[in-house]
Amino acid sequence: MEIISGKDIADEIKAVLKESNGKQGLYPCLAMLDVGDNQENSLYIGLKQKAIESIGGKARIIKLSGDIKPNGLLEQIKILNEDEEVDGILLQLPLPEILEPLREKFLRAIAPHKDVDGFNPENRGGLLGGEPVFISCAALACMNICQRFKTPLAGKKVLLIGESFDVIQPLALMFINEQCDVTIIPEYDPEAMQNMDIAIIEKGTPLAVNNQGVKPGALLIDAGFHWFQNRTCGNIDRDALTEVEGYLLPVPGGLGPLLIAHLLKNVSQAALSK
Amino acid sequence: MEIISGKDIADEIKAVLKESNGKQGLYPCLAMLDVGDNQENSLYIGLKQKAIESIGGKARIIKLSGDIKPNGLLEQIKILNEDEEVDGILLQLPLPEILEPLREKFLRAIAPHKDVDGFNPENRGGLLGGEPVFISCAALACMNICQRFKTPLAGKKVLLIGESFDVIQPLALMFINEQCDVTIIPEYDPEAMQNMDIAIIEKGTPLAVNNQGVKPGALLIDAGFHWFQNRTCGNIDRDALTEVEGYLLPVPGGLGPLLIAHLLKNVSQAALSK
Numbered sequence: 001m002e003i004i005s006g007k008d009i010a011d012e013i014k015a016v017l018k019e020s021n022g023k024q025g026l027y028p029c030l031a032m033l034d035v036g037d038n039q040e041n042s043l044y045i046g047l048k049q050k051a052i053e054s055i056g057g058k059a060r061i062i063k064l065s066g067d068i069k070p071n072g073l074l075e076q077i078k079i080l081n082e083d084e085e086v087d088g089i090l091l092q093l094p095l096p097e098i099l100e101p102l103r104e105k106f107l108r109a110i111a112p113h114k115d116v117d118g119f120n121p122e123n124r125g126g127l128l129g130g131e132p133v134f135i136s137c138a139a140l141a142c143m144n145i146c147q148r149f150k151t152p153l154a155g156k157k158v159l160l161i162g163e164s165f166d167v168i169q170p171l172a173l174m175f176i177n178e179q180c181d182v183t184i185i186p187e188y189d190p191e192a193m194q195n196m197d198i199a200i201i202e203k204g205t206p207l208a209v210n211n212q213g214v215k216p217g218a219l220l221i222d223a224g225f226h227w228f229q230n231r232t233c234g235n236i237d238r239d240a241l242t243e244v245e246g247y248l249l250p251v252p253g254g255l256g257p258l259l260i261a262h263l264l265k266n267v268s269q270a271a272l273s274k
Numbered sequence: 275m276e277i278i279s280g281k282d283i284a285d286e287i288k289a290v291l292k293e294s295n296g297k298q299g300l301y302p303c304l305a306m307l308d309v310g311d312n313q314e315n316s317l318y319i320g321l322k323q324k325a326i327e328s329i330g331g332k333a334r335i336i337k338l339s340g341d342i343k344p345n346g347l348l349e350q351i352k353i354l355n356e357d358e359e360v361d362g363i364l365l366q367l368p369l370p371e372i373l374e375p376l377r378e379k380f381l382r383a384i385a386p387h388k389d390v391d392g393f394n395p396e397n398r399g400g401l402l403g404g405e406p407v408f409i410s411c412a413a414l415a416c417m418n419i420c421q422r423f424k425t426p427l428a429g430k431k432v433l434l435i436g437e438s439f440d441v442i443q444p445l446a447l448m449f450i451n452e453q454c455d456v457t458i459i460p461e462y463d464p465e466a467m468q469n470m471d472i473a474i475i476e477k478g479t480p481l482a483v484n485n486q487g488v489k490p491g492a493l494l495i496d497a498g499f500h501w502f503q504n505r506t507c508g509n510i511d512r513d514a515l516t517e518v519e520g521y522l523l524p525v526p527g528g529l530g531p532l533l534i535a536h537l538l539k540n541v542s543q544a545a546l547s548k
């Protein structure tokens with residue numbers, strides 16, 4: 001398997017953005033809402049801050065207490081919607097347990113033209129027959145890799161494993177629109193890998209996916225993240241695939257950096273169309 | 275094949291709605307926008323009018339000239355959004371050619387809680403990880419038949435043929451949420467029918483689908499409508515399936531009446547939650 005470096009492609013995307021933003025005098029501003037004390041959330045927000053600064057933009061981090069009332073959070077979103085300096089708004093998920101049931105309400109409150117995560121129902125709905133302003137960055141990142149390594153996409157057999165609203169569901173719609181044969185299954189099954197040109201595996205267990213059934217020349221994208229045996233890994237056991245012809249976007253160093261690069265693209269686009 | 279009568283099930287749904295609306299003193303009002311001189315549109319609107327009246331509701335038909343300006347149509351939608359008597363609003367599609375490129379804008383203008391077709395992007399987006407107020411009636415009708423004849427759905431192998439935003443795409447998301455194995459292909463291919471428990475065929479040519487590859491016990495739903503050799507037909511050649519064990523929702527007498535019954539359910543729900 002050829003191992004695809006998500007980091008290298010992300011760096012390439014960032015270099016292009018930095019140059020084009022510079023030329024156009026754009027300084028994209030990304031506001032991130034960090035609710036409660038979730039260390040992992042703060043870590044991701046830190047990575048996104050560093051990334052936006054690396055392309056000449058800036059981050060504004062709004063740290064909110066975990067016991068904020070729903071109306072308080074809605075008010076914060078409203079302020080950011082109306083703030084002309086802010087190009088993109090991101091509500092870091094998951095929310096504290098008590099707010100999570102209202103997630104849909106908060107996502108709906110983010111102005112669609114600042115919704116750089118593509119999570120507002122209006123942007124999600126645009127995927128069905130319309131033209132969303134923004135699409136989920138993880139889905140965009142997967143599609144980017146497919147377009148680089150498996151073009152033309154029309155007619156390709158694509159397997160998606162999982163059911164998430166931010167990766168699998170938008171990808172299902174995007175591949176339908178690309179005239180692919182798309183199969184979505186809730187759990188990994190080696191038999192389902194047969195004849196697949198592309199497989200994107202989000203739901204799974206650490207390193208469970210091996211070479212069984214993998215078609216020579218296939219593109220595999222690992223969209224799982226686990227902390228396992230003292231290291232980060234995904235669903236795919238890359239060592240088991242060494243001898244198989246094809247392409248692998250691995251974890252770590254794959255989807256993570258690419259997802260952030262696509263977030264930067266979305267924020268730059270928001271700044272440009274302001 | 276056991277031929278499923280969409281008409282009988284639709285009559286059953288309508289009888290239940292008539293009784294429950296009567297008990298609750300509900301007289302659901304459905305407003306339908308008929309833009310331009312499209313005879314087929316007027317025919318469908320007539321059928322829906324008859325149907326809503328049959329369950330104790332009423333129809334309001336707003337006939338608009340085909341050369342109405344976009345703002346004029348938006349204004350009509352706004353009036354209906356604000357009219358407290360109106361429970362559901364339906365913009366009959368397709369629009370005249372000149373307005374069709376703005377379809378998304380008109381659909382977005384319909385208040386989500388009156389959008390009984392489920393075509394507003396906010397309702398479409400609710401299908402990805404949220405809870406839409408309303409779902410496309412054709413998709414609901416297909417799902418109803420699957421739930422009646424192929425329960426439990428989890429684990430079933432489902433084939434969808436086509437890519438429409440009102441049938442295939444919402445169904446793909448609904449079956450993902452039911453934990454099915456879902457495959458979507460852009461065109462009929464007999465090989466793809468193998469091992470499928472359910473096949474819903476929207477895109478196709480008259481009577482092209484026969485018994486090839488059909489798994490015994492499968493449920494086939496014909497979602498194609500053609501005028502062919504002086505009669506209405508669908509994509510499935512029911513005569514070729516006579517000897518195969520399983521279930522068929524045919525055309526005519528299948529999805530058409532069921533779709534209208536689900537529209538009535540949506541309008542009644544809109545009236546109830548007012």
